[in-house]
Amino acid sequence: MRNPRIYTDQPLAEGQVVELTDSAANHVGKVLRMKPEEPLILFNGHGSSWQGSIQSVSKKSVTVTLSALIEKTTESPLKVHLGQSLSRGERMDYAIQKATEMGVIEITPLFSERCEVKLNAERQEKRLRHWQQIAISACEQCGLNRIPVIHPPENVADWMQMQETDLKFVLHHRTEKKLEGFDRPESVSLLIGPEGGLTQEEIVAAETSGFNALALGPRVLRTETAPITAVSIMHYLWGDI
Known part of the structure; x- marks a missing residue:
């Protein structure tokens, strides 16, 4: 029987x-x-989830009874903050979905x-709401x-300048510098350029601000592919993959 995960922005308790x-x-x-008595999982984005079952379904609302807290942690011990240069349409959506x-x-x-x-x-406010919904769906x-x-x-x-x-x-x-020789961190900031890449001046500014130059092999990755590749390797080295 299916047991879908659903996000709801409200307090939850057993x-x-x-x-x-x-x-x-x-x-x-x-x-x-879904019909009454079918199971589903609810979470509110704060770190926990609850097993529940549907009590009633109407045209405008669904009532769910929560039966138990699910004791399972899926968050990685490595905290990554992604700085993703804006790209057009689906490329940005893809980067946010996969990074999530x-x-x-x-x-x-x-x-x-x-x-x-x-x-x-x-438009910024509209896109921000759109990206937040993409992240919610990815979490589900x-x-x-x-x-x-x-x-x-x-x-x-x-x-x-704000990254600490x-x-x-x-x-x-x-650069030809690889992701090696670093002590295991608890947190990482990752800067990704746009389709045309960061300018030399932006790269120098990043390195002056304490950013390490990083290459992921001899091929040039697309702006939406690069963060997924880099984060995957980081989680393999320092996270939970």
Whole structure:
């Protein structure tokens, strides 16, 4: 029997009766077509999940009874903050979705010199809501109970200066330095450039700010592929893969 995971933005506790509304209720009732007494898992993004069963289904709401806290941790011990230069359309969506699946805990979209995406305040707010929903859906699918923080877009220079993680890396193809020789960190900042890459000035600024240059082999990776490759290797070396 299927046991889908559903996100709901409300406090959860064992024995509680929870009413799902809006998108969560629509997904359970209309998309999944679930019926009373069928099981499902609820989580609210704060680190835990609960086993539950459907009590009732109506056109606008779904009522769920929570039976037990699920004692399972899926978060990696390695805390990664991804600084991802903005790219167009589905490329940015893909990067956020896969970074979430890989366990990244923070994502900041960045404006860099060669970034072709321009967003005014209204469009930034709309895109931020869109990216947050992508991260929520990814967490539902991959078993994560803690949703990554997606920060509002900011300038790459400002983001670099604010990073205080144990290790910091800037990925680019003008170096041959590998991901080796570092002590095991608890936290990492990873800077990824746009489709056209970071400029030499931005790379120098990153290295001046304490970022280590990093290459992932002789091939040039796409902006949406690079963070997934880098984070996968980092989690293999220092995380839980």
